[in-house]
Amino acid sequence: MSPAPTEPAAREPLCVVGIGADGWDGLPAVSRDALGAAEVLIGGGRQLALLPDECGGVRVPWPSPLRPAVPGLLDAYAGRRVCVLASGDPMFHGIGRTLTEVLAERAGRDGAGGPGPGLRILPHPSSVSHACARLGWPVEDTEVVTLVGRPAENLVRALYDGRRVLVLSAGADTPAEVAALLRGHGFGPTRMRVLEQLGGARERIAEGVAEGWDLPPGDALNVLALDCVRAPGTPHLSTVPGLPDDAYAHDGQLTKRHVRAATLAALAPAPGELLWDIGSGSGSIAVEWLRAHRSCRAVGVERDPVRAARIGRNAGALGVPGLRVVTGSAPEALAGLPVPDAVFIGGGLTAPGLLDACWAALPAGGRLVANTVTLESEALLAERYRRHGGELVRLAVSHAVPVGGFTGWRQAMPVTQWSVVKPAAAAPAPAPPPSSSSSPQENRQP
Numbered sequence: 001m002s003p004a005p006t007e008p009a010a011r012e013p014l015c016v017v018g019i020g021a022d023g024w025d026g027l028p029a030v031s032r033d034a035l036g037a038a039e040v041l042i043g044g045g046r047q048l049a050l051l052p053d054e055c056g057g058v059r060v061p062w063p064s065p066l067r068p069a070v071p072g073l074l075d076a077y078a079g080r081r082v083c084v085l086a087s088g089d090p091m092f093h094g095i096g097r098t099l100t101e102v103l104a105e106r107a108g109r110d111g112a113g114g115p116g117p118g119l120r121i122l123p124h125p126s127s128v129s130h131a132c133a134r135l136g137w138p139v140e141d142t143e144v145v146t147l148v149g150r151p152a153e154n155l156v157r158a159l160y161d162g163r164r165v166l167v168l169s170a171g172a173d174t175p176a177e178v179a180a181l182l183r184g185h186g187f188g189p190t191r192m193r194v195l196e197q198l199g200g201a202r203e204r205i206a207e208g209v210a211e212g213w214d215l216p217p218g219d220a221l222n223v224l225a226l227d228c229v230r231a232p233g234t235p236h237l238s239t240v241p242g243l244p245d246d247a248y249a250h251d252g253q254l255t256k257r258h259v260r261a262a263t264l265a266a267l268a269p270a271p272g273e274l275l276w277d278i279g280s281g282s283g284s285i286a287v288e289w290l291r292a293h294r295s296c297r298a299v300g301v302e303r304d305p306v307r308a309a310r311i312g313r314n315a316g317a318l319g320v321p322g323l324r325v326v327t328g329s330a331p332e333a334l335a336g337l338p339v340p341d342a343v344f345i346g347g348g349l350t351a352p353g354l355l356d357a358c359w360a361a362l363p364a365g366g367r368l369v370a371n372t373v374t375l376e377s378e379a380l381l382a383e384r385y386r387r388h389g390g391e392l393v394r395l396a397v398s399h400a401v402p403v404g405g406f407t408g409w410r411q412a413m414p415v416t417q418w419s420v421v422k423p424a425a426a427a428p429a430p431a432p433p434p435s436s437s438s439s440p441q442e443n444r445q446p
Helices: 031-036 067-076 096-110 127-137 150-158 176-183 257-267 282-291 304-317 354-361 377-387
Strands: 014-020 040-045 058-061 082-087 119-122 143-146 164-168 193-195 204-209 223-228 274-276 297-302 324-327 342-345 367-372 393-396 396-403 408-413 415-421
Touching: 014 031, 014 096, 031 150, 058 143, 067 082, 067 096, 067 257, 082 096, 096 119, 096 176, 127 164, 127 193, 127 223, 143 150, 143 342, 150 164, 150 176, 150 304, 176 193, 176 223, 193 282, 204 396, 257 282, 257 342, 257 367, 274 354, 282 297, 282 304, 282 342, 304 324, 342 354, 354 377, 367 377, 377 415
Parallel strands: 014 082, 014 119, 040 058, 040 082, 143 164, 274 297, 274 342, 297 324, 342 367
Antiparallel strands: 164 223, 193 204, 193 223, 367 415, 393 415, 396 408
8 A cells, every 4th residue: 555645844934034234233123033933044154143142043054156056945944944144135136036036936837826935024224225324315316236246337327427326346346346447437536435334333434536446455245335427528328219329339330329219219118128139230229228227138139240249348338238149140040039029120131031030029019120221121111011010211310511611411321110019919921022132231321
């Protein structure tokens, strides 16, 4: 006779306790009670060291890398009272987000429809709250950028004259790294303050100016406060699409400023959305899509490896190093990419199957925008406009130039743009008519 199946161990709610540099003394009674009752205490080495001996639970330091280890740790201690330690507010750039996402993923896989064992969050004041209190800065008016596990270039897009920015440091070397970045981007006069061990007995503030920063590395637990000042002659970069053309390194394959602004307006980026920028050229469309909101995502597809490398450099220089660059020819290079919310085709419109592949990849409500300067691609867009509707426009830009001792207009090549929103019940598109072959970059403005 087979033994009865064993019931899985019941899961206790997972408790996440925020702790500051002031350690045990700074915790409220509810957090102390939770930590004292825990059978297992998980956290970073620094956080675990802040607990007194009366917290008798087994102490488990986080392994590295952290996220892949979370499911295994949850399983290993299922049925026991587990407390996870977090720095400050666990839900502000902290472990609380990771745990919430992992538990939600597990619940979805198990069909439970919820966060599984449940999660109890006991927050502590964040380092941002402490820093703003010391500086007298309103939290709601202060830009916050984290460099923990992220490239320093993420800070670039927050640099505007007169802005106050708090930087969550990755360690003791972050202040010198930030000072170098500020100098390199024309913000050398910026005042920098390093706030160490906020809320603790060893709290300290050091300060200087980025262009003359020579302070040695201090405590690894620090937050940087920046009073941004743009040096004279530094280009002004707007928060809206249409950056100056010379903000980009390029070889001539660039969607020019005024057309770029109109193209981004048609693409209509929104928080969290993903763009495919096909025939990316210099990456300007993807870069400005990402600059629209920190949660936007983009993939640039470019067949030329030299241009693909340049796209990555442009993205870093303009504060969006998270741009993913795929080197390859579309439509083949599109295989396996995540589902886009919007697609921009700036090159290679006449490549066989490209438009069909993009249309098929878009979900209902997704947007497609295509630009061209050639008659062959324009005919293709006109045919798709008749088939799917949308909007077909011609964009013409003229610039004033010297004509002898006078001034006249010089017109750039007009750009034909088709933009369309995919309807909810789109019928499969029939095969496109045969078309002549052309360069995948034919549609970028020369």
